[in-house]
Amino acid sequence: MTTTKKGEIEMDIKDMINDAKSLGADYFPMFLRKPAPKFVTESGNAVFGIIAEFDETPKVFKAAKQVRDAGYSKWDVHTPFPIHDMESAMGIKTTKLPLMAAGAALTGVTIAISLQWGIDWLYPVVVQGKPAGAWQAFMPVIFELGVLITAFMCIFGMLALNGLPRFHHPLFSHERFTRVSNDRFFIAIEANDPNFDPIKTKKLLEDAGGTDIALVEDVS
């Protein structure tokens, strides 16, 4: 419709988006409807969680064990470098990345085999006395493509499992958190953890030796 008179129904772009959203919400609720926040600050923002700061590796390592033993599941330790054996202190299950990489390696090898045999069949060339069907000369490309696809899986699979790239995160609004990339260690317990309780969780982190304990808002 190019011409619109006054009085006709004018579609506002905002209305269209809202209509699409409500239609989508019926079919894809997991994408569009967030559950109501369990905890809200005085300003009305949802609570992301509680964060505590530590200044030494042994302290944060001990504290992580305490948080794990208290039964929390949605929490994380943020450290400037990968601390040795932190996964057992936190009770993290081993990642499935090696399995995915093995799958990628098989994919790469399969691609290389079908590429070379396919082309050998489409365009048979006999040079240097190597007959059609001589497969030995195909090994270098099989190896290289296997390595290439595995490397892709290692890096992009790692990023995907980590949910990265994600440029916004509630923790970035906590100013002291910028020092995690320098020399400070943080434990953050999320509010949607079933065990989360603003007072008890704070107490736990205090007892574990955390300093500068703060509530982080989920402003989005």
Next chain:
Amino acid sequence: MSDMHPDQTIALQASGIASGQPVARRVPLIPGTHDDGTLVEDPSLRAPLVLGERSFDEVTNIVCGYAEAPIPKIWLTAFTITSTIAALGTGMILYLIITGVGVWGLNNQVDWAWDITNFVFWIGIGHAGTLISAILCLLKQNWRTAVNRAAEAMTIFAVICAGIFPGIHVGRVWMAWFLAPVPNSNGIWPNFRSPLLWDVFAVSTYATVSLLFWYMGMIPDVATLRDRASLRLHKGVSRVFKLPMPLGDGLALHFMPKPDQIRVLIYGIMALGWRFSSRHWHRYEKAYLMLAGISTPLVLSVHSIVSFDFATSVIPGWHTTIFPPYFVAGAVFGGFAMVLWLLIPLRMFLPNFSDILTLRHLENMAKIILLTGTMVGFAYSMEFFIAWYGANEFEFAAFANNRVNPAKAPYWWAYWTMITCNVVFPQVFWFRRMRQNPLVIWIVASAVTVGMWFERFVIIVTSIHRAFLPGEWHMFFPTWVDILTFVGSCGIFLTLFLLFLKFLPVFALAELKLVMPQSHTDDHH
């Protein structure tokens, strides 16, 4: 600055506003000696990897401080020179593409000369980075943390330089896509049984995997630069944008965004929102270990496949089974020489870096030079011995009459330069004093770099300049385009390396912190 918040002091220091070095050296060198305390020979003692009892914060400041400080004059001078040379090289490449490969000194007999020499030279240099990051990672050699980032960067830049030459030597560059198996209307496909095609796959895989490996290692460190820039912006201590000037202070441009704003944007995008989560670190370390695992055979395969270009042909002097291990040893040799050649001046110009890059690191690399140099020397003598023992007169002539004998071989000087630089020079490293002296190491590294270029020249040109029929014999003379293209590729390499030095974290920060004593989880360290 005593009334300031500690964060603000750090931010000031970090932004280069505070005067002097980013962090002053706390423990000076042991007076009267060149020893920095890392050269202990007692095997029960572990040499410290970071000197001066640095804290995490100081190490962060040292590494990030240089990337954040205003552009130094010496950097600007070096960059002007190298980028001019790089532009010259680019001009030569354009001239070649416009005119044709006839501008090089190639002839009917010598159809591979400086182009392939340069390719093998650069790709060989590109082997040290992945060797340090992959093989030394699997061998748990913690000292690699001080050199791996710079070596990996050097690898990428060397592979870029290497990639130029096969790309342009094909003549009609616009047909270079024929290298890849792309469906086309002619129904013509590449020959998968040719080592030249294996090369395409090996080099492109190596370039991609090295780049990804380098980038992945850099994600946490770039996130550190992002956080520091954002901290300075919040504290209001960011510098204004200054256009660097040859003399005096830079020209302040207030309408431009502040450098920290640009940093937050670019480093922010590069860091992919990394938030140093232990759950992420767990997968990151797994991915790193697996990449090291697959890169180890990869780095060995690449130069093996490059050597197949020669070894699978029937040219006397090329057709030998020793080539793959010989080429790999030579690549590691030349690569480590280049790493040392670049890092020793860096230690001099940026004194704080010598707390991270200690004499022990240099000594370790000198030992690798000695080991691989001896392997290369063994390969030279074995090659010659088999040429005689094999009783193939053409094979023997390729060595005795074309390379070694000054009375008969026109290229004897190239062969003996190679032997002197690659076999004789590294022998000084048998002496402790020599391999602990940065100047001696630097001189040997320069010699090895020259020698490794001559090695490829000897292998390629002396083998083909005299074929089976004496009527076909022909010498090779480089033209000015040949020479300037090679010089230009050195300019491209150094320009990229200078950009890396100024704008990216030169040391792997997170890994350095991991090898410091404060990273241990038990109290009694």
